[in-house]
Amino acid sequence: MIPKLTLTSPRWRDLDGVAVEEVKVLLEEMASTTASDTNEAWSKTWSFVADGLIHQGTVSNGAYAALPHLVEAAAALPPGQSADFWVDMGLIVTAEDRPPVPADLEAGFIAALRLAERAAARSFLTPGTPATLCASLALSCVAFAGHHAAATLWQFFDSRESHVMLLCPGCGIDTEIPEFFVDPVRPPFEAPRLPDPAQVREGEHPWGEVAAVLHEEALGEGWEPFLRVARAVAVAGVPAQTPGQAVLSLVAGMVAAKGTPTWAGREWARKLTLLTGYFRCPDCEQTWTIVDGLVEDPDGARRQSHDVQVRTAADGPATPVGSVADPAGEATTRLRREGSALLAPTQPVKQRPGSGGRGALYSRPTAHHGAT
Numbered sequence: 001m002i003p004k005l006t007l008t009s010p011r012w013r014d015l016d017g018v019a020v021e022e023v024k025v026l027l028e029e030m031a032s033t034t035a036s037d038t039n040e041a042w043s044k045t046w047s048f049v050a051d052g053l054i055h056q057g058t059v060s061n062g063a064y065a066a067l068p069h070l071v072e073a074a075a076a077l078p079p080g081q082s083a084d085f086w087v088d089m090g091l092i093v094t095a096e097d098r099p100p101v102p103a104d105l106e107a108g109f110i111a112a113l114r115l116a117e118r119a120a121a122r123s124f125l126t127p128g129t130p131a132t133l134c135a136s137l138a139l140s141c142v143a144f145a146g147h148h149a150a151a152t153l154w155q156f157f158d159s160r161e162s163h164v165m166l167l168c169p170g171c172g173i174d175t176e177i178p179e180f181f182v183d184p185v186r187p188p189f190e191a192p193r194l195p196d197p198a199q200v201r202e203g204e205h206p207w208g209e210v211a212a213v214l215h216e217e218a219l220g221e222g223w224e225p226f227l228r229v230a231r232a233v234a235v236a237g238v239p240a241q242t243p244g245q246a247v248l249s250l251v252a253g254m255v256a257a258k259g260t261p262t263w264a265g266r267e268w269a270r271k272l273t274l275l276t277g278y279f280r281c282p283d284c285e286q287t288w289t290i291v292d293g294l295v296e297d298p299d300g301a302r303r304q305s306h307d308v309q310v311r312t313a314a315d316g317p318a319t320p321v322g323s324v325a326d327p328a329g330e331a332t333t334r335l336r337r338e339g340s341a342l343l344a345p346t347q348p349v350k351q352r353p354g355s356g357g358r359g360a361l362y363s364r365p366t367a368h369h370g371a372t
Contacts (some may be wrong), residue, residue, distance in 0.1 A: 002111035004068040011104075017052040017060025023069055030073040033081065043084060046070075050088050058097040064105040067092070068112040075119035079126040083137050086120040087153075090140025094151045096296050117144035121206035124258060125213065131259030131268045132159050138254040142238060142247060145205070149244035151295040152275070157181075159268045166293030168281040169301040175281060175293070181271040191225035192245035192276050194232050201237030210234045210254065218256040219270055226273050227253050244291035245276040252276075278304055 005011055012020040026049055029042035049070075053063040067089065074082045093113065101109050120141045123129075129137060136153060143150035155164075164180040167173075201207075211234035216227040230253030233246050252272040259265020275294065280287045292301040 002068050002072060002115060003108035004072070005065045005105060005108065007069070012062075012065065015060070015062035015065055017055070018049060018062035018066045022049050022052070023066050027069060027073050030070075030077060033077055046085060046088070050092075054092050054095055057095055059092055059095050059099065061099050061102060063092055064101050064109045068105075068108040071112040071116045071119070075115050079119070079123040080128060082119065083123045083126075083129055083133060086116065086123055086140045087133065087136045089116060090120075090136070090143040090150065090153050094143045094153055096151075096154075113144050113146070117141060118206045120144060121210055124254065125209060127258070128260055129258055131255060131261075131264040132157070134255045134259040134265060135251060135268065135272060138251045141210075141254075142251065145201075145207075145238040146240055147238050147242065147244075147247055148240075148295060149247040149291055152248070152291065155294055157272070159264070159271070164275075164290075164294075166279055166290065167296065168284060168286065169288055169292050170286045170303065171281060171284040173281060173283040175279065175283075177279065180274060183267050183270055184274065185220075185270070186222045187226065187273070189277050192229050192243060192249055194229055195236060195239075195242050195246050197232075197236075199236060199239045199241045201239040205237040207234040207237045213257045214250075214253045215257065218253065219266060219273070223270070223273070226276070227256075230254070243289075244295070245289055248275045248291055249273065 007020055007024060012018075022045075026042060026045045029045055033042060049066070053060055053066060070085075071089070074085045120137065124134070124137050124141060135157060139150050139153040143153065157164075159181070162181045163176055163178045166175045166177065168175060211231050214227055214231045214234060216224040216231075218227060226249050229246050229249040233242055233250040234253075236242065238247065238250070252269045252275075255272060256266050256269035259268060275290050277290050278287055279290050279293055287304040288301065289304065
């Protein structure tokens with residue numbers, strides 16, 4: 001049991017975005033779900049409730065009262081039925097516009113996050129999650145652990161799309177990299193550094209079970225260093241100080257381990273590892289980690305030296321590494337090297353006026369649990 005605002009408390013009338021009657025109906029539907037049922041009935045009600053808890057990227061303070069009840073109910077469901085719920089909750093807790101947690105609801109909400117982390121990890125470990133949804137579920141697990149890199153969940157990456165949009169932390173200019181998500185087959189750059197072994201999360205967490213399924217051969221030959229980073233992050237419990245690049249290696253490793261079908265999970269995971277690299281802003285010419293360009297106002301964003309492998313506006317669109325062989329037997333690619341740098345195209349895009357940053361509009365990923 002976690003601390004919760006009682007359903008009979010008059011405090012509900014002071015909260016925005018949710019009516020206690022809606023919470024009661026949803027709890028009843030979730031409680032009546034059996035292992036043989038689908039989540040169709042209660043998920044429709046949850047969709048309605050969620051639209052009140054977060055509207056156009058703005059979280060209501062009623063979410064802090066409702067979620068402890070709903071998390072406890074969702075954690076009791078068969079793990080295979082709750083993946084979409086955990087992704088939606090991950091979006092709520094990583095939304096850019098979130099009010100402070102009211103003091104009287106703080107203990108319950110923090111306890112709900114810890115329970116959500118354990119339950120979402122169980123859902124991840126359950127076979128059958130489509131590869132694209134698996135990435136969102138992995139990022140939601142990271143969100144419940146409290147790491148800022150989970151805000152990339154708001155990018156809604158789709159394996160059918162190839163481009164990526166980045167926001168320069170230095171000058172605030174949007175940059176589009178076309179043909180970003182191509183299957184690199186072999187790593188086009190070095191894996192992130194292993195996290196500091198001294199940085200280990202205290203207390204109980206579910207990440208040891210996740211680490212156990214991250215096998216170094218999952219991505220294919222040459223990708224073992226990325227999986228070693230992924231395992232190290234999981235073993236440490238995803239502490240908040242972990243570099244974002246290492247956390248995204250973990251997310252890619254999780255997709256490779258559990259994404260369905262297996263071939264799609266591994267292909268999408270290799271594409272996701274490209275997010276662990278660097279980009280150079282074509283406007284201010286400063287270099288940043290890609291994860292810092294994916295997250296609005298990232299914690300601890302730092303300019304990088306130019307002696308790193310980066311994406312820039314130098315050449316045409318990237319092509320899959322290893323897809324074509326030259327006469328010397330080497331793979332040819334439009335990802336070209338300059339010294340130790342890996343260059344690929346970016347295009348500057350004017351900052352969208354009035355966009356309010358990422359997360360201006362709340363919508364769910366198109367992939368759903370159980371889809372093929």
